Amino acid sequence: MKQTQSRYPTPYDRRSFLGTAARASLLGIAGTAALRSEETKTNKLLAANSGQSRIREARAYAVDRAIYAQVVDENGVSGWGECGHSGGSLVARVVNDKLKKLVVGQDVFAAEPVWSRMFHEVDELGPGGLASQAIAGVDCALWDLRGKLLDLPVYKLIGGKYRDRFPLYGSFSRSKGGGEYRTPEECAAYAAELVGEGFRAIKLRLGIREENQDPADDPALPCARAVRQAIGDDVELYVDANNGYSPMRAIMIGRQLMEECNVTVFEEPVAALNYHSLSRVCEALPMFIACGEHEYTKGDFRDLILQGRCHILNPDVSKVAGLTEAKKVAALAEAFDLPISVHNARPTLLTAAHFHYVASCQGAHRPQEHPGSRRLSELWKYFENKIKVEDGYGYVPEAPGLGLVVNEKAIKDAAR
Numbered sequence: 001m002k003q004t005q006s007r008y009p010t011p012y013d014r015r016s017f018l019g020t021a022a023r024a025s026l027l028g029i030a031g032t033a034a035l036r037s038e039e040t041k042t043n044k045l046l047a048a049n050s051g052q053s054r055i056r057e058a059r060a061y062a063v064d065r066a067i068y069a070q071v072v073d074e075n076g077v078s079g080w081g082e083c084g085h086s087g088g089s090l091v092a093r094v095v096n097d098k099l100k101k102l103v104v105g106q107d108v109f110a111a112e113p114v115w116s117r118m119f120h121e122v123d124e125l126g127p128g129g130l131a132s133q134a135i136a137g138v139d140c141a142l143w144d145l146r147g148k149l150l151d152l153p154v155y156k157l158i159g160g161k162y163r164d165r166f167p168l169y170g171s172f173s174r175s176k177g178g179g180e181y182r183t184p185e186e187c188a189a190y191a192a193e194l195v196g197e198g199f200r201a202i203k204l205r206l207g208i209r210e211e212n213q214d215p216a217d218d219p220a221l222p223c224a225r226a227v228r229q230a231i232g233d234d235v236e237l238y239v240d241a242n243n244g245y246s247p248m249r250a251i252m253i254g255r256q257l258m259e260e261c262n263v264t265v266f267e268e269p270v271a272a273l274n275y276h277s278l279s280r281v282c283e284a285l286p287m288f289i290a291c292g293e294h295e296y297t298k299g300d301f302r303d304l305i306l307q308g309r310c311h312i313l314n315p316d317v318s319k320v321a322g323l324t325e326a327k328k329v330a331a332l333a334e335a336f337d338l339p340i341s342v343h344n345a346r347p348t349l350l351t352a353a354h355f356h357y358v359a360s361c362q363g364a365h366r367p368q369e370h371p372g373s374r375r376l377s378e379l380w381k382y383f384e385n386k387i388k389v390e391d392g393y394g395y396v397p398e399a400p401g402l403g404l405v406v407n408e409k410a411i412k413d414a415a416r
Helices: 015-026 030-048 089-103 109-127 130-150 184-196 220-231 247-261 275-284 299-306 325-337 349-360 377-382 408-414
Strands: 054-062 064-072 077-084 164-174 175-177 203-204 236-240 263-267 288-291 366-368 391-393
Touching: 054 077, 054 130, 064 089, 064 130, 064 377, 077 130, 077 349, 089 109, 089 130, 109 130, 109 325, 130 325, 130 349, 164 184, 164 236, 184 203, 184 220, 203 220, 203 391, 220 236, 220 247, 236 325, 247 275, 247 288, 275 288, 275 299, 299 325, 349 366, 349 391, 377 408
Parallel strands: 164 203, 164 366, 203 236, 236 263, 263 288
Antiparallel strands: 054 064, 064 077, 164 391
16 A cells, blocks of 8 residues: 655654554454554654653644644744643633743653643642643644654554544533523524534533522523424433533433423532532432533542442543643543543634543543534634544544644734
8 A cells, every 4th residue: 555645754764563453453363452453553653752752832822712832843843732721811810920930941752751740840820720731732733743743644643543423412501701692593493503413412511600600590401492393303412501400400400301391411410529419319310311522630530429420421532631631531431431521612723622521531431522513613714624424423533633624824914
């Protein structure tokens, strides 16, 4: 088979690696054994290239509704990642004022040491906030850069691929922002639009939140009934309470949602980090309870599992400080026999990072969150290609790195 020339510098000969993989396929080696063999070869390549490339530059760019991080090696090759967006330009400042000086000069392939260097130097800024969201962008950009230098997709570097494609669920919020909310009829129309895109599971986010706990005019049942009628009985329905209930109220609403609307997943039913309350809900309801978008470290997920006793873990790569820490969360999930269904409301680089993550995690066999084609679609102007999402499935990118080609000029021109 003719080898194509990579457009990125590759400091080693890939022929032996690809030839070994091809021979393994021809010999009919079992899936798990082949995966382990591929991981072994990839690890040898990573080890061989350790120290061959160093970080020359790291910078974040805050554009409207996103923060993108760029890491450049000494040969001028760039990797790109997406930071958590909650802090806006403050997150970008953490990268530009703090993380840059910690990573410049470091070995591009020293994944764990570089991650630890960042985390333990800036964790006092808030490991559940600015620090983690900033590190996430740099960490994912480094994985993108490693993939480009090795001419391999990121999933090959973080454990291999369990699946080529996986089901997605379309997610939308009742909240329009600014204190405005969709009516049940508007929620139904949005859900029907997502079903029209091919999603076979839909999540309604209620937008209640802790500050409006147990609202007297509770939107859960009116909105869920309207959505269920709009999407029919064959499409799964999930409801995210956005942490809006006390334990007893969550149990009451959860039972009604299950019995009247056939809701199968109830996400974040009580206040974030209140694991005693969460465990009461998980023990009382015969439905999946999902949590994890407010947990930022492996230690947080340990406590969520042991104390909260939820049934599905929802890690978010942009919150849990990137792919490096997210893979440790996946190991915890596997140890406790819990499935992973990622939290992901961002369509571009974060979706790309999550697709590689989902491909590499054994327990990520459930439908995974996706915002659909409408939400934040304006961000695609910063990219020259898109992630493949078709008929309710996400397809794992096979291009080098995370798989997206960034329009660098467009991002830099728009940065504020």
